[in-house]
Amino acid sequence: MEYYSSHINKLIEQLSRLPGIGAKSAQRLAFHILNMPTDQVAQLASAITDAKANVQYCKMCYTLTDQEICPICKNPGRDHKVIMVVENTRDLAAYEKTGKFDGVYHVLHGAISPMLGIGPDDIKLKELMQRLAQEEVEEVIIATNSSLEGETTAMYISKLIKPTGIRVSRIASGVPVGGDLEYIDEVTLLRALEGRVEL
Secondary structure (H helix, E strand, O other): OOOOOHHHHHHHHHHHOOOOOOHHHHHHHHHHHHHOOHHHHHHHHHHHHHHHHHOEEOOOOOOEEOOOOOHHHHOOOOEEEEEEEEOOHHHHHHHHHHOOOOEEEEEOOOOOEHHHOEOHHHOOHHHHHHHHHHOOOOEEEEOOOOOHHHHHHHHHHHHHHHHHOOEEEEOOOOOOOOOOHHHOOHHHHHHHHHOOOOO
16 A cells, blocks of 8 residues: 655655665655755755766776776875775775775775676776786785685685785784674684784
């Protein structure tokens, strides 16, 4: 049974297509939008269409940007000899928030997942190899997730880069700060043990 008019239902349906937005959240957002002042709704709609029209891949690292080259790649103060490989732009933002990495990035836009039919050609691996051939790079830090797909991608990248003589490293992973050992899975504990450092 239809409770709302076709316009409201259409708005709820479109909002529910967004990731992480269920039917109830879509309904809440729809009514929030309908109660917003008209100029704010216009600004929201404009921001969405402008972003879709103007955001593109950076020609160097493939992060999302509204310029040909993103601000990180443009920055001469960054160490362009160290490239951190991440799965997506959100991962890049997470590392940038730490303020501790002064190298540059390469965004894959995914991870190898045979189960989902995502192979090496479906992510930005070819572009990474072209970049390594053209630039003077000393180290590639692989910072993919510690999921099965992330580990598979890390191993694949490592095998591709090692013959070039460029140093390849993997971010450490293991016990989170404040984590209780008894609740942590075996794989995480093993990675923590293997990635141990001298004190």
